[in-house]
Amino acid sequence: MPMKIGERSFESRVNKGLDDSYMRETVREAQGRLHTNKAKAEEDLGQWEEWRTLSEEIRSHTLENLDFYLEQLSENVVKNGGHVFFAQTAEEANEYVKEVAAKKEANKIIKSKSMVTEEISMNDALERAGCEVIESDLGEYILQIDDHDPPSHIVAPALHKNKEQIRETFERLKGYDKTSKPEELTQFAREQLRQEFLEADIGITGCNFAVAESGSVALVTNEGNARLATTIPKTQISVMGMERIVPTWEELDVLVSMLCRSAVGQKLTSYVTGLSGPREEGDLDGPEEFHLVIVDNGRSNILGTAFQSALHCIRCAACINVCPIYRHVGGHSYGSIYPGPIGAVLSPLLEGYEDHKDLPYASSLCAACTDACPVKIPLHELLIEHRKVIAEKEKKTSIGERYAMKGFGLAASSPGLFQMAAKTAPYMLSPFSKDGFIEKGPGPLSGWTDVRSFPAPEKERFRDWFKNRKKEDS
Amino acid sequence: MRQGTIQNKESFLNNIAEKLGRERKTSGVERPSYQKQPQWDIMADYTTDQLVDVLKEQCTAIHTDVRETNIDGLAAVIDNVMKEYGAEKASIWDDPRFVEYGLAPFVERPDVNIWGSAPDEDDIKITEQADVGITFSDYTLAESGTVVLMNGGGKGQSVSLLPTYYIALIPLSTIVPRMSQVNKKIHEEAKAGHRVPSCINFISGPSNSADIELNLVVGVHGPVRACYILIDDR
Amino acid sequence: MKVSLFITCLGDVFYPGVGKDMVELLERHGCEIDFPENQTCCGQPAYNSGYHKDTKKAAKHMINTFEHANAVVTPSGSCAAMLKEYPQLLEDEPKWKEKAEALAEKTYELTQFLYRVLHVTNTGAFLEAKATYHTSCHMTRLLGEKEAPFQLLSNVKGLQLKDLPNKQNCCGFGGTFAVKMTSISEQMVDEKVNHVEETEADILIGADSGCLMNIGGRMNRKNKPIKVMHIAQVLNSREA
Numbered sequence: 001m002p003m004k005i006g007e008r009s010f011e012s013r014v015n016k017g018l019d020d021s022y023m024r025e026t027v028r029e030a031q032g033r034l035h036t037n038k039a040k041a042e043e044d045l046g047q048w049e050e051w052r053t054l055s056e057e058i059r060s061h062t063l064e065n066l067d068f069y070l071e072q073l074s075e076n077v078v079k080n081g082g083h084v085f086f087a088q089t090a091e092e093a094n095e096y097v098k099e100v101a102a103k104k105e106a107n108k109i110i111k112s113k114s115m116v117t118e119e120i121s122m123n124d125a126l127e128r129a130g131c132e133v134i135e136s137d138l139g140e141y142i143l144q145i146d147d148h149d150p151p152s153h154i155v156a157p158a159l160h161k162n163k164e165q166i167r168e169t170f171e172r173l174k175g176y177d178k179t180s181k182p183e184e185l186t187q188f189a190r191e192q193l194r195q196e197f198l199e200a201d202i203g204i205t206g207c208n209f210a211v212a213e214s215g216s217v218a219l220v221t222n223e224g225n226a227r228l229a230t231t232i233p234k235t236q237i238s239v240m241g242m243e244r245i246v247p248t249w250e251e252l253d254v255l256v257s258m259l260c261r262s263a264v265g266q267k268l269t270s271y272v273t274g275l276s277g278p279r280e281e282g283d284l285d286g287p288e289e290f291h292l293v294i295v296d297n298g299r300s301n302i303l304g305t306a307f308q309s310a311l312h313c314i315r316c317a318a319c320i321n322v323c324p325i326y327r328h329v330g331g332h333s334y335g336s337i338y339p340g341p342i343g344a345v346l347s348p349l350l351e352g353y354e355d356h357k358d359l360p361y362a363s364s365l366c367a368a369c370t371d372a373c374p375v376k377i378p379l380h381e382l383l384i385e386h387r388k389v390i391a392e393k394e395k396k397t398s399i400g401e402r403y404a405m406k407g408f409g410l411a412a413s414s415p416g417l418f419q420m421a422a423k424t425a426p427y428m429l430s431p432f433s434k435d436g437f438i439e440k441g442p443g444p445l446s447g448w449t450d451v452r453s454f455p456a457p458e459k460e461r462f463r464d465w466f467k468n469r470k471k472e473d474s
Numbered sequence: 475m476r477q478g479t480i481q482n483k484e485s486f487l488n489n490i491a492e493k494l495g496r497e498r499k500t501s502g503v504e505r506p507s508y509q510k511q512p513q514w515d516i517m518a519d520y521t522t523d524q525l526v527d528v529l530k531e532q533c534t535a536i537h538t539d540v541r542e543t544n545i546d547g548l549a550a551v552i553d554n555v556m557k558e559y560g561a562e563k564a565s566i567w568d569d570p571r572f573v574e575y576g577l578a579p580f581v582e583r584p585d586v587n588i589w590g591s592a593p594d595e596d597d598i599k600i601t602e603q604a605d606v607g608i609t610f611s612d613y614t615l616a617e618s619g620t621v622v623l624m625n626g627g628g629k630g631q632s633v634s635l636l637p638t639y640y641i642a643l644i645p646l647s648t649i650v651p652r653m654s655q656v657n658k659k660i661h662e663e664a665k666a667g668h669r670v671p672s673c674i675n676f677i678s679g680p681s682n683s684a685d686i687e688l689n690l691v692v693g694v695h696g697p698v699r700a701c702y703i704l705i706d707d708r
Numbered sequence: 709m710k711v712s713l714f715i716t717c718l719g720d721v722f723y724p725g726v727g728k729d730m731v732e733l734l735e736r737h738g739c740e741i742d743f744p745e746n747q748t749c750c751g752q753p754a755y756n757s758g759y760h761k762d763t764k765k766a767a768k769h770m771i772n773t774f775e776h777a778n779a780v781v782t783p784s785g786s787c788a789a790m791l792k793e794y795p796q797l798l799e800d801e802p803k804w805k806e807k808a809e810a811l812a813e814k815t816y817e818l819t820q821f822l823y824r825v826l827h828v829t830n831t832g833a834f835l836e837a838k839a840t841y842h843t844s845c846h847m848t849r850l851l852g853e854k855e856a857p858f859q860l861l862s863n864v865k866g867l868q869l870k871d872l873p874n875k876q877n878c879c880g881f882g883g884t885f886a887v888k889m890t891s892i893s894e895q896m897v898d899e900k901v902n903h904v905e906e907t908e909a910d911i912l913i914g915a916d917s918g919c920l921m922n923i924g925g926r927m928n929r930k931n932k933p934i935k936v937m938h939i940a941q942v943l944n945s946r947e948a
Contacts, residue, residue, distance in 0.1 A: 014889075014891065014892065015891065018891055018892070018895060029688070030687070033688055046512075047510075047512040051510075051512055051513075053509065054510045054511060054512065057506065057508055057509065058508070066494070067488075067491045067498055068499040068500065068501075068503045069503075070486075070487060071483065074480050074483055075480075077480075078480055079478075080478070080672070081477065082478045083479045083480075085480075085481045086480075086483050086485075086487075088486060092482075096481075136695065137685070138683045138685040138686070138694060139685035156685055156688065157685070162687055163687050166686055182687065182691050185686055186683060186686065187693075190695060194695070197695075213661065213664045214660070214669075214670040222682050222683055223682070223683045224681035224696025225694070227631070227635050227695075227696060228635065228695050231632055232632075242486075248664070248665075249660045250654070250661050252657060253652075253653045253657040253658075257653065264684070266618075266678075267532065267618035267619075268615075268618040268620055268653070268678045269678070270536070270677065270678050270679055270681050270696070271675065271676070271677060271678075271696070272653075272675075272676035273674070274673070274674040274675075275672065276669070276670045276672050276674075277672050279672055280626055280669075280671075282626075283625075283626055283627060283630075283672065284595055284598070285597070285630050285631055285632045286625075286631060286672055290478075294486070296486065300489050301493065303490060303493040303494050304494050304495050324878050324880070324896050324899075325892055328895040328899075329892060361885070361889065362892070364845075364878045364882025364883075364885040364886075364893070365756055365845075365882055366878035367845055367850060368849070368878065384755070384756060384758060385758075386758070387756070388758035388759075390758060391759050392759065392760065397758075401757070405753075405754050405757060405759040405762045408759075408762060409759070409765040409766060410765070412762075413769040414748075415745070415746040415747070415769075415773075418748040418749070422717070422720060425721055426721070437928055439929075444887055447887030447890045451893065451897070451925075452886075452922060452925030452929050453924075453925040453926075453929050454921075455722045455723070455921055455924075457721045457722055458725075461720050461721055461724055462719060462720045462724035462728070463715070463743065465727075465728060466727070466743050467745075
């Protein structure tokens with residue numbers, strides 16, 4: 001279960017998150033800043049809704065014709081002199097990468113940030129095969145040295161840690177002796193990692209977008225680590241989720257524009273790098289060997305279903321950055337490397353409901369995510385769709401709830417029953433009422449009254465008032 | 475050229491087609507004529523001077539120094555910037571534009587290494603030890619303050635990456651509104667069946683990270699400081 | 709103009725005062741009020757919980773109940789948005805889908821109806837108070853109505869309207885979410901209450917009784933001296 005983090009129950013993870021005031025403060029501030037930055041980027045760009053419409057159209061066209069574009073991509077990679085491996089499963093992908101490492105007799109592998117390699121636990125597989133794997137993204141590096149703490153955010157993986165915790169980790173495990181200033185911490189990581197880059201045998205990257213028409217892989221970064229990983233090592237392996245593809249460089253422009261703005265509010269990140277195969281004749285840097293691993297790992301099961309638009313995701317984390325649930329419980333509470341609204345949609349699709357059945361309910365359906373998504377994935381609707389599958393297909397909801405809903409359907413379609421329920425409510429609840437409020441409610445109402453007062457029903461319902469008023473009039 | 479390989483393609487793509495509920499598509503897919511294309515409206519009618527203003531303003535946002543000069547003043551400006559940065563050793567592209575823009579004496583200096591000229595192909599090592607990397611910009615994007623480098627051959631990708639500082643020489647003739655114009659050109663090249671350069675960089679200022687509490691720190695794995703020198707070559 | 713009122717469950721049983729104000733308000737602006745007695749619930753509790761077969765029963769009943777109406781007006785952005793969800797819910801049943809579309813087209817939230825159909829910007833209301841307005845999620849994001857309440861409130865005489873910080877944030881209600889994920893919901897509503905307090909408002913106004921019940925219930929529990937009013941009550945306030 002590679003995406004899944006830990007064995008604790010959803011409730012205990014949430015409680016742990018809610019109790020972590022450090023983490024919550026950091027996340028709250030980060031969300032505020034990211035929200036402001038994105039809003040400004042949208043305004044600067046102008047015509048944001050048109051950009052979203054275009055982006056959605058690009059994504060849905062590409063997914064509808066995914067087999068065609070993947071074939072075009074793979075043929076063009078080969079034309080450029082690269083190798084393509086289609087991996088149906090995580091195991092197949094990891095086996096292939098291990099084989100390449102073995103063939104190259106690689107000891108040291110440097111990685112730039114990649115969610116799909118997290119998803120398939122590639123580091124673990126390589127380490128078990130005897131390779132040293134070094135994460136070079138600053139956030140991933142922090143997590144890796146801190147005993148492989150899992151990421152809590154798909155763009156800023158170490159968001160849950162504050163600088164003091166990071167200083168302490170560096171000091172304890174790497175002999176760091178300076179302050180918790182981010183500048184000094186960052187400088188330290190630069191020094192530590194530069195040598196690793198120069199010595200690495202293989203560079204592994206993810207893939208923000210592959211470009212079908214030219215067999216290219218586009219990497220969108222700020223730190224420069226993905227550039228280093230693809231400039232110095234003699235062998236480069238890029239791993240992509242099979243849906244991360246665009247037809248041409250023109251679509252790449254649009255989606256990169258949206259990704260940078262939605263993720264961090266930048267017009268472009270410091271580095272957008274388009275890599276097309278290994279180095280050419282006469283080049284003195286760049287990899288001599290280039291491998292592209294295209295990963296399915298459950299994605300194809302989403303095609304042709306009501307959830308297909310979830311594959312439109314460009315991993316910008318805009319939905320995570322506006323989600324109130326994420327703000328209060330943090331990324332680890334989701335128990336998956338994909339947190340937030342998109343994680344709550346994707347995790348059950350990729351790994352099944354068994355381990356992730358609570359996630360679709362971790363939403364007030366406020367639709368802030370849907371509003372924020374640059375490619376218009378109807379995230380809150382997909383969460384409802386999950387609930388529908390759980391309730392009606394998997395039948396995994398409680399018997400009590402199922403009966404209650406059946407009763408509801410019955411009552412809501414027969415006015416007599418409905419009115420009887422409405423009429424009796426005041427009597428049923430009257431023993432609990434005081435000064436117009438209910439402080440401690442019975443049954444399911446207790447979830448409400450543990451936290452809030454509940455209004456006591458009025459003696460005269462609206463419909464009675466209206467009827468009486470009409471009578472008086474006539 | 476070396477020939478690449480493909481593995482497992484048929485079963486993988488057949489499965490996708492099946493899940494999409496149709497036959498495999500191997501030809502005949504055309505991109506839709508997108509209803510909305512707002513990217514072409516942006517700064518569509520801007521003059522070079524207006525684009526330069528946009529670029530300069532964006533540079534303040536991306537922590538990038540800007541100098542303005544013409545061909546005659548270029549050598550002196552480079553010297554000044556290097557002095558300001560405390561940089562001595564430079565690594566530069568093997569690019570005829572250095573001579574065209576009057577930098578022949580600069581190129582000749584002993585502490586200037588031209589990419590590809592190091593003995594035993596030690597260019598990466600030398601460049602890694604250089605204080606500053608200097609390249610020309612092939613295209614420059616006003617909106618995002620971006621220099622676009624079409625790497626390859628004498629234009630090593632290490633030059634803009636490994637040294638502590640980076641200087642981009644930007645002839646005003648390279649400025650376009652945004653990424654759209656450049657990507658359109660690359661698309662047309664690809665469509666014509668030409669190979670796209672194996673590494674194209676879009677660089678917008680120095681490297682940076684916000685991974686620690688979202689505090690922006692300038693200078694991570696790439697250059698810690700960047701300067702754009704705008705050259706009026708009109 | 710004849711207007712059919714959809715009072716909503718909360719409006720019927722818990723907040724009948726809101727409905728009374730709404731009736732007076734609409735009548736003052738020339739509407740004749742029709743109240744179809746057979747109306748029940750929009751079906752949202754079942755819909756959001758994933759019980760769509762059960763929701764369809766409610767939806768079909770509501771479609772029939774309001775078939776005769778010229779316009780359906782309701783004091784809830786959320787319930788209005790749910791009625792507009794019916795065409796998608798009944799997508800597989802073409803005949804019903806068509807009827808659902810007809811209902812969706814003539815359904816309005818109260819302020820939306822006043823502002824966009826009746827073109828009212830000033831209801832002649834008077835309320836001397838410092839207040840802030842909670843923009844409910846479903847009203848702004850699903851119904852897409854971000855303007856009408858503010859237009860109408862800006863012309864209430866004596867009302868000093870303070871901007872609610874982070875007004876885009878959910879209050880933590882979310883229907884069954886509030887009872888299923890109580891601990892998270894509690895943090896969300898606390899955050900909202902804090903923001904309301906920051907405005908130093910005496911009154912919190914909203915257009916969705918669900919949110920008001922949640923925020924008001926929490927403020928009551930924490931003994932905050934802030935009054936909660938539905939926008940219908942504010943727009944129908946008169947000089948004493």
